[in-house]
Amino acid sequence: MTAILVTFARFYPIFELFMLIALQDITFEFGSRVILENSSWHIEPGDRVGLIGLNGTGKSTLLRIINGEYSVSKGSVNKSKNLTIGFFNQDLLSFETDDSILSVGMTAFGKALELEKEIERLTKELEHDQTEELLHQFSDALHEFEALDGYNMKHKTAQVLEGLGFTTADLERPYSQFSGGWRMRVLLARLILQQPDVLMLDEPTNHLDLPSIEWLERYLIGYNGAVIIVSHDRYFLDRMVNKIVEVYQQELHHYAGSYADYEVEKELRREMQQRAYENQQDYIRQQERFIERFKAKASKAAQAQSIAKRLDKLERVEQVDNGPSKIKINFTIDKTPGKILCTLNNISKAYGANQILKNTSAEINRGDKIALIGANGKGKSTLLRIIFGMESMEGERVPGHNVVTSFYAQHQLESLDLNSEILDELKNFGSGRTELELRQLLGCFLFTGDDVFKKIRILSGGEKARVALAKTIISQANFLMLDEPTNHLDMNSVQMLIDALDKYEGSLVLVSHDRYFVSQTANKIWEIVDGEIKEFKGTYAEYEEWKKRMAAQQAPASVKAASDNKKENKQAAGSNTTAAAASKGAINKEVQRELQKQQKQFSQVEGQLASLKERKANLEASLGDPGIYNDRTKFAQVESEYQDVLKYLDRANEQYEQLFEKIMQLEANLVTN
Numbered sequence: 001m002t003a004i005l006v007t008f009a010r011f012y013p014i015f016e017l018f019m020l021i022a023l024q025d026i027t028f029e030f031g032s033r034v035i036l037e038n039s040s041w042h043i044e045p046g047d048r049v050g051l052i053g054l055n056g057t058g059k060s061t062l063l064r065i066i067n068g069e070y071s072v073s074k075g076s077v078n079k080s081k082n083l084t085i086g087f088f089n090q091d092l093l094s095f096e097t098d099d100s101i102l103s104v105g106m107t108a109f110g111k112a113l114e115l116e117k118e119i120e121r122l123t124k125e126l127e128h129d130q131t132e133e134l135l136h137q138f139s140d141a142l143h144e145f146e147a148l149d150g151y152n153m154k155h156k157t158a159q160v161l162e163g164l165g166f167t168t169a170d171l172e173r174p175y176s177q178f179s180g181g182w183r184m185r186v187l188l189a190r191l192i193l194q195q196p197d198v199l200m201l202d203e204p205t206n207h208l209d210l211p212s213i214e215w216l217e218r219y220l221i222g223y224n225g226a227v228i229i230v231s232h233d234r235y236f237l238d239r240m241v242n243k244i245v246e247v248y249q250q251e252l253h254h255y256a257g258s259y260a261d262y263e264v265e266k267e268l269r270r271e272m273q274q275r276a277y278e279n280q281q282d283y284i285r286q287q288e289r290f291i292e293r294f295k296a297k298a299s300k301a302a303q304a305q306s307i308a309k310r311l312d313k314l315e316r317v318e319q320v321d322n323g324p325s326k327i328k329i330n331f332t333i334d335k336t337p338g339k340i341l342c343t344l345n346n347i348s349k350a351y352g353a354n355q356i357l358k359n360t361s362a363e364i365n366r367g368d369k370i371a372l373i374g375a376n377g378k379g380k381s382t383l384l385r386i387i388f389g390m391e392s393m394e395g396e397r398v399p400g401h402n403v404v405t406s407f408y409a410q411h412q413l414e415s416l417d418l419n420s421e422i423l424d425e426l427k428n429f430g431s432g433r434t435e436l437e438l439r440q441l442l443g444c445f446l447f448t449g450d451d452v453f454k455k456i457r458i459l460s461g462g463e464k465a466r467v468a469l470a471k472t473i474i475s476q477a478n479f480l481m482l483d484e485p486t487n488h489l490d491m492n493s494v495q496m497l498i499d500a501l502d503k504y505e506g507s508l509v510l511v512s513h514d515r516y517f518v519s520q521t522a523n524k525i526w527e528i529v530d531g532e533i534k535e536f537k538g539t540y541a542e543y544e545e546w547k548k549r550m551a552a553q554q555a556p557a558s559v560k561a562a563s564d565n566k567k568e569n570k571q572a573a574g575s576n577t578t579a580a581a582a583s584k585g586a587i588n589k590e591v592q593r594e595l596q597k598q599q600k601q602f603s604q605v606e607g608q609l610a611s612l613k614e615r616k617a618n619l620e621a622s623l624g625d626p627g628i629y630n631d632r633t634k635f636a637q638v639e640s641e642y643q644d645v646l647k648y649l650d651r652a653n654e655q656y657e658q659l660f661e662k663i664m665q666l667e668a669n670l671v672t673n
């Protein structure tokens, strides 16, 4: 039936309304390695598809097939007429220019930009020569420009760029001044402004921080075309998609619903597959026993042979893939470092007016596995580089004895030698280990058998990250610095890394947004608060627990309770008979009055906060409604109100904290008086 539909669509354009791209029974191989076999996928307008699968299963390859970069060896790929595809992937990074990022973003409006120039030219010409024909041309150009929403292109570009984290001042800075991660954001902005019929995003969240991810979620929910997203971030997928396509055991598996729905359904399918597999194995064993018994017996030999043939032809049910097994070896270190790995004394660091660290000190001890957490832009990566010693700053950094450090960040992927094989890459790295040892280690990093002879050039994103991580961990280093190590990694690989770091005998500092990963790896938590390094000695779970307790103590009810308590204590302990006590009483009255005043303000701000939060939730609900994106004026209005509410909320929160501190201070005064 579907095959007929596809053929039909080629002759009857009406069918294109229902289908943008049809992959029908496709098979694709890299040499002898089958990536996809007999798989189909129909992409329809309005689809929000999460394309998932473990690292190296072929997600990026599939997007390249759809984009026309690779051809299939069997089956067909059909696209509706004039279909436009936007493809966001790492390759885009080869783009270079000195133009401002605003101009780069605006190139998305190719036609409107041309018209703008044309209008300029015509305006100049009209100053000398006002022929009818020129006037016509001018008015046509104006009309078309307006139809393309040309007057808004600058504004729209700025909005998208700012949504993706750029400041207004950034917009005029040259593209070439930005780092790889930020360039990717500009290119993403340009791509979504082009509004292609099918938008394919290969791991967009690797380049974004939380606010930008949230912005992208809001933007894409209302997107007019179909969106296909490859991501290992389940929260992002859960919010974004209504279909899941999984590359699993060389086939495409389709699921309706969000990522959470997929998980439920997947578990059912796994159980079914496992049962089918076990039943089939029982059957095979039974038949094999029969063959074994009768193959030498003349009267049954023919029957045994035909059973053997049937067994050969039997389509085998694959066993459920249970992910990698636990790592059994330890990642030993050569040299034991001194007790202190690094001391930071009175460190300050600022980027222009942005003060990241202010006269702060910290110490890293042997055995520490520290996770640096907190919002983007607080300087986590900067601090990591300061510890490593590759970032200028004020203050003193004292490295410990015998400390050998190794640094991992996203750009390490780019420093891999594309022409070498995985095993050679590790050998050349000079860790001094034998081939056997290296192969064993690579096994831990999920490269088994012939995988180790794969060329780096052909590795998938996650596979490259695993090679770079393997290099970092098996180096001679006894102190690792890891910046966002779980980027690119699927859930199995994240588990692998957790195991490897658990078996690593050295110390480490890592930056990560992945809460599960942090909770499984760190024994200390660092957070940068107001330019200071705050250390929590404990795991992430304990840190969260502690945060909750702190928040409960800060709750308004307990402010009052605390103040009541202290008043009672004071009354119980106090005596009003002496003159000193009388003077204290006067001071206390003063403090009391001030306290009441502050408490009144406190409850006012609390009220404001509550209504702002409600307003925010309502606006979020409006922005979450896809319908709003059809009405540009309304969308702009709601979006701008939403931004305002966020600003007010920030301000109110700040005020709330200040008042709270004041109240605490006054209460302390009451007690000491």
Ligand SMILES: Nc1ncnc2c1ncn2[C@@H]1O[C@H](COP(=O)(O)OP(=O)(O)OP(=O)(O)O)[C@@H](O)[C@H]1O
Residues within 6 Å of the ligand: 030, 031, 035, 053, 054, 055, 056, 057, 058, 059, 060, 061, 062, 454, 458, 459, 460, 461, 462, 463, 488, 490
């Ligand atoms: N040109 C090539 N020649 C041979 N093999 C290749 C080539 N390109 C990719 N591969 C292999 O094909 C497999 C699929 O790669 P692909 O990049 O599509 O994976 P992926 O699912 O996107 O993985 P990831 O989640 O890590 O990004 C990988 O094992 C990779 O090593």
Ligand SMILES: [Mg+2]
Residues within 6 Å of the ligand: 059, 060, 061, 202, 460, 461, 462
């Ligand atoms: Mg990929």
